[in-house]
Structures are given as C-alpha cells and as structure tokens.
Amino acid sequence: MCAHTKSFCVGNFEKMNLFDLKEKVMLITGGCGVLGNGIARYLLQNEATVILLHYKEKPLQESLADLKKISGNVDGFVCNVVEEKTMELVCDKIIQKYGKIDVLINAAGGNKPGATVGPDQSVFDVDIEQFKQVIDLNLFGSIIPTLIFGKAMALTKSGTIINVSSMAADRAITRVMGYSTSKAAIDNFTKWMSVELAQKYGDGMRVNAIAPGFFIGNQNRALLTNKDGSYTDRGNTIIQNTPMKRFGEADELNGAIHYLCSEASKFVTGIVIPIDGGFSAYSGV
Numbered sequence: 001m002c003a004h005t006k007s008f009c010v011g012n013f014e015k016m017n018l019f020d021l022k023e024k025v026m027l028i029t030g031g032c033g034v035l036g037n038g039i040a041r042y043l044l045q046n047e048a049t050v051i052l053l054h055y056k057e058k059p060l061q062e063s064l065a066d067l068k069k070i071s072g073n074v075d076g077f078v079c080n081v082v083e084e085k086t087m088e089l090v091c092d093k094i095i096q097k098y099g100k101i102d103v104l105i106n107a108a109g110g111n112k113p114g115a116t117v118g119p120d121q122s123v124f125d126v127d128i129e130q131f132k133q134v135i136d137l138n139l140f141g142s143i144i145p146t147l148i149f150g151k152a153m154a155l156t157k158s159g160t161i162i163n164v165s166s167m168a169a170d171r172a173i174t175r176v177m178g179y180s181t182s183k184a185a186i187d188n189f190t191k192w193m194s195v196e197l198a199q200k201y202g203d204g205m206r207v208n209a210i211a212p213g214f215f216i217g218n219q220n221r222a223l224l225t226n227k228d229g230s231y232t233d234r235g236n237t238i239i240q241n242t243p244m245k246r247f248g249e250a251d252e253l254n255g256a257i258h259y260l261c262s263e264a265s266k267f268v269t270g271i272v273i274p275i276d277g278g279f280s281a282y283s284g285v
C-alpha cells in the first residue's frame with residue numbers, strides 16, 4: 001500500500017478517476033421535470049444509483065419505467081418537497097434501503113401566474129398568496145430537503161448538495177418577481193449552508209448551486225415560444241442578450257452537475273455556476 005495519497009502516486013500506481021460516480025447514491029427532487037430528468041438520465045449512464053423524489057405517484061412511476069431502460073439502479077419515492085414529515089419518513093426509508101446518501105440535487109421548482117407581473121399589469125397586481133407559494137416551493141422546497149437529507153449526511157460527515165438557482169437570482173428579469181426573489185434567496189442559502197456545514201462537519205460536506213440560463217421547459221415554454229414554435233418578443237430579447245444566440249439544452253447542465261457531484265470538486269463549496277451561454281457576462285452593449 002502506498003504511503004502517499006493517491007494523487008501523489010498518479011503515473012506510477014493506481015489510475016485516478018476524479019469523476020467516478022459508481023456506487024454513489026444520488027437523490028433528485030424534481031427528477032420528473034425537464035431538467036431534473038435529464039440529469040437523472042446522465043447520472044444513470046454514469047453508473048450512479050439515482051433516486052427520484054416526486055410528489056405525484058403516476059408521473060413518478062412513468063419516469064421510473066422510462067429510466068429503467070438505462071439502468072436498473074433507479075428508484076423513487078413519493079414526497080412533496082415542502083412537507084417536512086413525509087420527507088423525514090422517506091429519508092429513513094432511503095437510509096434503511098441504501099445505507100447512505102451521497103448527493104442531493106434540489107431540482108424541484110416552479111412559478112405561478114399570480115406571482116408574475118402580466119403584460120398589462122404592474123407589480124401592484126401581484127397576488128401575494130401565490131407569491132408566497134412560489135417562495136415556498138423554490139426556497140423552502142430546497143431548504144427542507146437540505147435540512148432533512150443533510151442531517152443524514154452529517155452523521156457520516158460526508159455528502160454533497162446541489163441547488164438550482166437561475167439568472168433571475170442576480171438581476172431583475174422583468175415579470176417574474178416571486179420566482180426571482182426565491183432564487184436570489186437560494187444563492188444566499190447555498191453560501192450560508194456551505195459555510196455552516198464545512199465549519200461544523202468538515203470538508204466532506206459541500207453545498208453548491210448551478211444557475212441555468214434559459215432552457216425551454218414546462219415553466220417558461222408559454223413565455224418564450226408561440227404555439228407555432230417561433231419565439232415570443234421575450235424569447236427574442238433573451239436570445240439577443242445571450243452571446244451564444246440560443247437557448248440551452250437540458251444535457252448542457254450535465255458537465256457542471258458531474259463536476260459538483262464528484263471528487264473533482266472536493267475543495268469547492270459555496271459556489272454558483274452559471275450555465276447560460278454567456279448571458280450573465282454580457283452587458284447587452
């Protein structure tokens with residue numbers, strides 16, 4: 001057995017694969033959604049064990065049947081990301097069955113019409129109740145799983161959490177006030193938790209986020225595309241402000257997710273990685 005760490009021995013001894021995901025148990029909330037499902041597919045192709053968490057039985061079973069065509073290492077549990085009690089029960093079941101949780105990806109999220117400012121409205125027309133529901137889903141829907149599954153990870157001082165932020169976190173993107181507020185809070189929560197967990201539980205616990213730019217999904221399809229597939233004015237404005245001049249494809253999140261899940265990023269915590277075709281770098285001029 002070599003006395004040095006593996007990294008000193010590269011070339012002479014074992015070949016290291018910093019990106020190895022084999023035997024990692026990975027949970028994905030929102031794993032039946034457009035982005036979460038794409039991530040689940042990729043992780044299964046890379047030999048991880050993937051567990052989907054979804055709040056409705058039927059879509060969960062449909063997603064699982066589909067993903068089983070890629071790998072048998074997929075499982076799923078019904079639970080709502082804003083319901084603490086069910087999530088605790090699910091956490092216990094996962095620990096009993098798999099013995100550990102390596103990664104949690106908080107990809108459940110969404111918006112509500114009443115929390116957005118319609119084309120003929122102003123901010124004063126926003127429905128406060130729906131605003132609260134959006135904050136609940138996007139913010140508490142990541143906080144609650146993080147606290148519950150993070151506590152299980154803390155017992156072994158090992159685990160990685162990945163949140164999903166947005167371009168709307170960092171700057172004002174018109175109309176989506178509730179969504180923007182919740183995603184801004186996700187960025188701070190990511191940093192706060194990364195500090196807390198590293199300080200109290202050591203360097204085996206990491207919390208990071210990805211911030212996707214604009215990907216056409218269920219939440220924004222109607223805002224960005226017309227029925228005939230052409231872009232709306234808003235869709236065109238986004239393309240003009242994206243130096244790569246296109247929307248993202250779901251599989252373009254996989255590289256950053258793989259990095260953040262794996263040993264390749266073992267000294268990385270508290271960051272938010274934009275995956276946005278240059279949108280956040282561009283001044284528009």
Ligand SMILES: NC(=O)c1ccc[n+]([C@@H]2O[C@H](COP(=O)([O-])OP(=O)(O)OC[C@H]3O[C@@H](n4cnc5c(N)ncnc54)[C@H](O)[C@@H]3O)[C@@H](O)[C@H]2O)c1
Binds near residue numbers: 033079214
């Ligand atoms: N699509 C984009 O352009 C984009 C850009 C930036 C960030 N995001 C974020 O990425 C994440 C995934 O987005 P998406 O485009 O795949 O959306 P999506 O609507 O396809 O997926 C979200 C999933 O979350 C699930 N969900 C909703 N409420 C839930 C609850 N209470 N409990 C459990 N699951 C629940 C939905 O059923 C859905 O399957 C979201 O956080 C979204 O805000 C998306």
